[in-house]
Amino acid sequence: MAKGIHIEGLSKRYGSGDTAFLALKDVNMRVEPGEVVGLIGPSGSGKSTLLKCLGAVIDPTAGRMTLGDDVIFDNGWKVRDLRALRRDKIGFVFQAPYLIPFLDVTDNVALLPMLAGMPDAQARARALELLTALDVQHRAKAMPSQLSGGEQQRVAIARGLVNRPPVILADEPTAPLDSVRAMAVIRILNEMAKRFETAVIVVTHDEKIIPTFQRIYHIRDGVTHEEAGEGRALSPP
Amino acid sequence: MISLAGRDILHSWGKFIFTGIGLGLLIGVTLTMAGVYRGMVDDGKVLLDNSGADLWVVQQDTLGPYAESSGIPDTLWRSVRIMPGVADAVNVTYLTMQVRQAERDVRAMVVGVHAGGPGIPGWPPYLLAGRQITRGHYEAVADIATGFTLGDEITIRRHRYQVVGLTRRMVSSGGDPMVFIPLKDAQEAQFLKDNDAILRQRRSTAANPQFNRPAVPGLLEAVTASQTHNPSVNAVLVRLLPGVSAHDVAEPIRRWKHLTVYDRPQMEAILIGKLIATSSRQIGMFLVILALVSAAIVAFIIYTLTMDKIREIAVLKLIGTRNRTIAGMILQQAMVLGLIGFVVGKISATFAAPMFPKYVLLLPIDSMLGFLAVMVICVLASVVAIRMALNVDPAEAIGG
Ligand SMILES: Nc1ncnc2c1ncn2[C@@H]1O[C@H](COP(=O)(O)OP(=O)(O)O)[C@@H](O)[C@H]1O
Numbered sequence: 285m286a287k288g289i290h291i292e293g294l295s296k297r298y299g300s301g302d303t304a305f306l307a308l309k310d311v312n313m314r315v316e317p318g319e320v321v322g323l324i325g326p327s328g329s330g331k332s333t334l335l336k337c338l339g340a341v342i343d344p345t346a347g348r349m350t351l352g353d354d355v356i357f358d359n360g361w362k363v364r365d366l367r368a369l370r371r372d373k374i375g376f377v378f379q380a381p382y383l384i385p386f387l388d389v390t391d392n393v394a395l396l397p398m399l400a401g402m403p404d405a406q407a408r409a410r411a412l413e414l415l416t417a418l419d420v421q422h423r424a425k426a427m428p429s430q431l432s433g434g435e436q437q438r439v440a441i442a443r444g445l446v447n448r449p450p451v452i453l454a455d456e457p458t459a460p461l462d463s464v465r466a467m468a469v470i471r472i473l474n475e476m477a478k479r480f481e482t483a484v485i486v487v488t489h490d491e492k493i494i495p496t497f498q499r500i501y502h503i504r505d506g507v508t509h510e511e512a513g514e515g516r517a518l519s520p521p
Numbered sequence: 522m523i524s525l526a527g528r529d530i531l532h533s534w535g536k537f538i539f540t541g542i543g544l545g546l547l548i549g550v551t552l553t554m555a556g557v558y559r560g561m562v563d564d565g566k567v568l569l570d571n572s573g574a575d576l577w578v579v580q581q582d583t584l585g586p587y588a589e590s591s592g593i594p595d596t597l598w599r600s601v602r603i604m605p606g607v608a609d610a611v612n613v614t615y616l617t618m619q620v621r622q623a624e625r626d627v628r629a630m631v632v633g634v635h636a637g638g639p640g641i642p643g644w645p646p647y648l649l650a651g652r653q654i655t656r657g658h659y660e661a662v663a664d665i666a667t668g669f670t671l672g673d674e675i676t677i678r679r680h681r682y683q684v685v686g687l688t689r690r691m692v693s694s695g696g697d698p699m700v701f702i703p704l705k706d707a708q709e710a711q712f713l714k715d716n717d718a719i720l721r722q723r724r725s726t727a728a729n730p731q732f733n734r735p736a737v738p739g740l741l742e743a744v745t746a747s748q749t750h751n752p753s754v755n756a757v758l759v760r761l762l763p764g765v766s767a768h769d770v771a772e773p774i775r776r777w778k779h780l781t782v783y784d785r786p787q788m789e790a791i792l793i794g795k796l797i798a799t800s801s802r803q804i805g806m807f808l809v810i811l812a813l814v815s816a817a818i819v820a821f822i823i824y825t826l827t828m829d830k831i832r833e834i835a836v837l838k839l840i841g842t843r844n845r846t847i848a849g850m851i852l853q854q855a856m857v858l859g860l861i862g863f864v865v866g867k868i869s870a871t872f873a874a875p876m877f878p879k880y881v882l883l884l885p886i887d888s889m890l891g892f893l894a895v896m897v898i899c900v901l902a903s904v905v906a907i908r909m910a911l912n913v914d915p916a917e918a919i920g921g
Pocket residue numbers: 298299305307325326327328329330331332333334921
């Protein structure tokens with residue numbers, strides 16, 4: 285079913301006229317289901333811009349994007365409801381966990397399927413399933429403020445995965461974590477990618493995790509180059 | 522679907538409860554203010570009801586006897602009494618003054634009632650305890666709000682009276698409790714001059730050759746006697762026979778006797794329209810200010826609560842929460858705050874009302890209007906926060 289994510293000739297221009305700035309010039313990327321790729325580049329190179337285009341929160345200027353089986357952008361959005369697209373097709377994992385402070389762990393994860401119309405009990409069952417997969421099921425009833433940083437990030441990953449999206453966009457997901465926890469997060473992302481056939485893009489600066497990617501996209505001045513990574517084996521838990 | 526507003530409230534219940542209580546005290550003050558106004562209106566109506574009169578005959582061109590002073594001869598009632606359609610016409614005096622009991626001064630409205638007994642206009646219609654006035658002098662019936670008890674000795678001007686009966690809800694339009702005494706005593710209290718003044722006047726009368734004429738024996742004595750005795754009352758209360766139109770009786774009195782006559786609706790207009798008009802405007806101003814302060818508090822709290830969640834709102838929007846859901850969350854929180862405030866306010870007003878020295882009348886309609894106003898204020902106050910939340914860019918959840 286899922287065909288991962290495919291980006292061809294994507295460009296993004298901010299502003300217009302004299303102040304126009306071409307942040308993405310010619311971005312080409314392909315991430316297969318089950319694969320975790322790194323997106324690396326200096327500050328101001330266009331990483332966040334690319335993530336926002338993929339995340340359907342800003343409009344690309346031109347190009348083509350395919351998500352799973354669907355062409356979502358082809359010189360214009362091909363989906364009417366971008367909100368539903370984000371909810372159903374894209375999992376987000378942020379630099380900080382950004383959990384909803386007034387919902388317990390289960391409901392933080394279950395909120396997404398609920399928003400998509402799934403009955404509460406079923407949504408919670410699915411949330412618990414993912415929390416179990418990420419080994420935080422014992423904190424299911426805790427409030428986010430009661431969790432450690434690593435636990436919070438795992439809950440955030442569970443939230444990103446809960447609607448079984450074909451793609452996960454992770455924006456510096458290991459930045460606030462020490463190297464042990466950072467490696468744990470990458471291992472989890474790899475496991476989940478395989479298990480749910482999800483294409484994962486990890487934007488990162490983090491030297492610790494760069495060697496773990498099989499493939500890396502370098503981005504500089506809005507242009508991407510593909511490169512083989514070291515693909516260093518992840519130590520078992 | 523879980524209630525985001527409900528969860529947030531449960532999570533930060535302390536903020537909601539404390540703000541709700543603060544807001545509630547404001548709302549309580551607001552409800553009490555409305556109750557004070559209603560109490561004033563009710564005092565006016567009760568005053569008119571309890572007087573038992575259908576017509577008030579007062580000095581020409583005055584708003585007497587409650588809103589302005591009025592003086593008419595105390596013999597006038599006879600000619601009114603015999604007019605067709607009149608069931609009863611009696612003298613009455615009203616004077617607000619200090620009444621002394623032991624070491625205590627009580628501000629009261631002293632009512633002088635015509636001899637005749639209960640049932641005639643001006644008399645207290647019912648008693649809580651004791652009996653009505655039976656002797657022509659030095660007995661009093663007091664409203665319990667004076668704090669007097671049966672058997673108390675009270676002093677009005679120069680004379681001492683014994684409290685023989687207690688009544689309730691007999692107050693002046695200003696809320697002062699009434700003390701009923703026989704008319705003759707009351708006339709004295711109101712119109713009698715003190716001894717020094719009488720002596721002074723006697724001396725000046727005696728010095729006046731117009732009155733002091735040795736050729737006319739008895740003239741000086743007659744003049745001084747008429748100067749000390751002051752045969753005035755404030756009004757004549759008229760009760761009509763059943764089925765008689767107030768206008769038909771009032772008109773000839775106005776025309777032939779050169780007096781002003783008010784019927785019940787006119788009297789209400791004077792008491793409620795004129796006497797308490799300023800107070801009601803004052804209370805109206807307070808209500809406006811309190812409404813604005815409440816709105817500002819709700820707006821500020823809801824705005825701060827939303828500000829604290831701006832990141833979470835960006836995340837909620839990014840992961841596909843509808844604007845409607847987010848606006849609903851903020852709106853519901855504002856309304857819950859209003860609800861807590863209203864409940865606290867209603868309870869505090871109910872408990873506080875009896876402690877006020879004047880009558881505070883809490884009407885259910887005022888509570889309902891208050892509730893609606895609180896809800897409208899909360900909805901309006903949440904507009905700013907909702908607009909801010911809707912303007913949050915989901916892209917903000919993804920770092921720069
Ligand atoms: N909203 C915007 N308007 C104009 N220029 C922008 C905007 N957002 C980002 N840029 C510019 O686009 C370039 C890429 O930014 P960004 O994608 O945030 O880079 P990165 O995430 O790699 O640091 C930068 O030069 C930045 O100044």
